[in-house]
Amino acid sequence: MRKIIHILAISMLLILSTSCGQVKPYETDAFAMGTVISQEVYGSNSQKTSDEVITKIKYLETLLTINAPDGDINKLNGNAGKGYVELNPGTVSVLQSARKISGLSGGAFDVTVGPVVKAWGIGTDNPQVPTEATLKDLVSLIDYADIHLDEAGNMACLQRPGQIIDVGGIAKGYAGDVAKAIYQKNGHKSAFINLGGNVVVLGHKPDGNAWNIGIQNPRSETGEVVGAVQVTDKAVVTSGDYQRYFEKDGKRFCHIIDPQTGYPAESGLMSVTIIASSSAEADGLSTACFVLGLDKGLDLVKRYGQAEAIFITTNKKIHLTKGLQGNFQLKDANNEYTVIQEG
Numbered sequence: 001m002r003k004i005i006h007i008l009a010i011s012m013l014l015i016l017s018t019s020c021g022q023v024k025p026y027e028t029d030a031f032a033m034g035t036v037i038s039q040e041v042y043g044s045n046s047q048k049t050s051d052e053v054i055t056k057i058k059y060l061e062t063l064l065t066i067n068a069p070d071g072d073i074n075k076l077n078g079n080a081g082k083g084y085v086e087l088n089p090g091t092v093s094v095l096q097s098a099r100k101i102s103g104l105s106g107g108a109f110d111v112t113v114g115p116v117v118k119a120w121g122i123g124t125d126n127p128q129v130p131t132e133a134t135l136k137d138l139v140s141l142i143d144y145a146d147i148h149l150d151e152a153g154n155m156a157c158l159q160r161p162g163q164i165i166d167v168g169g170i171a172k173g174y175a176g177d178v179a180k181a182i183y184q185k186n187g188h189k190s191a192f193i194n195l196g197g198n199v200v201v202l203g204h205k206p207d208g209n210a211w212n213i214g215i216q217n218p219r220s221e222t223g224e225v226v227g228a229v230q231v232t233d234k235a236v237v238t239s240g241d242y243q244r245y246f247e248k249d250g251k252r253f254c255h256i257i258d259p260q261t262g263y264p265a266e267s268g269l270m271s272v273t274i275i276a277s278s279s280a281e282a283d284g285l286s287t288a289c290f291v292l293g294l295d296k297g298l299d300l301v302k303r304y305g306q307a308e309a310i311f312i313t314t315n316k317k318i319h320l321t322k323g324l325q326g327n328f329q330l331k332d333a334n335n336e337y338t339v340i341q342e343g
């Protein structure tokens with residue numbers, strides 16, 4: 001008898017928690033890919049699903065990191081100029097997305113930027129300004145056309161010795177897509193993941209409302225938001241000059257490199273947020289748009305077609321693409337920013 005009462009009590013508790021509309025998500029934070037990864041998963045087995053997502057992301061990190069000796073990316077880099085290497089299908093998928101965004105952006109996004117990223121060392125303990133001569137040398141190694149893929153055989157090769165692939169600008173985006181696929185596979189209808197500025201939401205929130213995603217004020221020391229957008233089933237990915245940088249002689253050198261010059265991009269932008277279905281492509285696009293600047297960035301978003309964007313300029317203008325009309329809410333306590341709605 002006691003057993004039946006016990007089971008009844010548990011099921012009552014479950015109904016209670018759902019009937020008063022206070023559906024609670026399983027919330028977790030973890031650390032991977034150099035950043036905090038926050039999740040909110042609704043529905044049964046949400047803890048199991050969250051754990052599955054983190055295990056998968058940590059596995060992807062072993063494949064895609066440039067910061068550890070083995071793994072696919074370093075295998076590919078170690079074999080540069082020497083022929084094809086076999087890779088995990090996930091790595092090939094990241095390289096395919098990278099090449100797509102490189103082609104669309106005219107090389108503004110280019111994962112073969114690795115030698116230059118390494119020379120600057122931004123995000124490491126000893127960032128430095130390389131000499132002109134060094135950068136001139138290293139820029140000659142940047143060319144996404146030198147990435148050759150054999151998709152059917154899950155093989156890839158880098159054409160020239162000394163070339164280095166760095167997927168820091170797209171791999172977190174890919175991880176966001178993988179997380180969403182796991183949420184869907186496990187039957188969840190509402191979930192949220194944030195990988196250091198790379199947000200992916202599944203569906204609506206359980207109460208039927210859209211997710212409200214904050215856009216960081218690029219010059220706030222305390223991570224305040226400057227606005228928010230309402231999204232369902234989208235990736236919201238931001239790249240900016242405030243995420244990783246160092247200052248020398250009063251000048252800010254950020255981690256996003258212009259592949260043309262080998263210098264950190266100075267495009268008149270402080271951040272670019274892309275809202276799209278593919279988190280990997282949004283990640284590449286946000287980096288590309290940051291390098292291209294406002295006008296060419298808006299043109300790239302238009303040509304890509306299935307995305308909206310928020311460009312925040314160094315003179316504190318917030319440019320919104322057409323589909324965000326009436327969606328973006330400004331939250332600018334100090335009245336520093338002006339919103340401009342693009343056609």
Ligand code: FAD
Pocket residue numbers: 032033034035060061062064065066067108109110111113117123166167168169170171172196197238239240243244255256257258259283284286287291
């Ligand atoms: P985005 O703004 O999306 O892109 C900037 C990053 O992309 C740069 O950091 C550089 O890596 C690369 N990049 C720069 N310019 C270009 C360009 N024009 N085209 C293409 N790519 C460009 N950080 C740590 O501190 N420690 C770690 O151990 C660590 N491990 C990581 C492992 C993985 C698998 C990944 C994906 C990231 C890791 N990171 C780590 C973070 C990484 O070093 C980058 O700083 C981070 O990915 C930048 O994220 P972002 O969204 O700001 O980049």
Ligand code: MG
Pocket residue numbers: 168169170238239282283284285286287
């Ligand atoms: Mg990016």
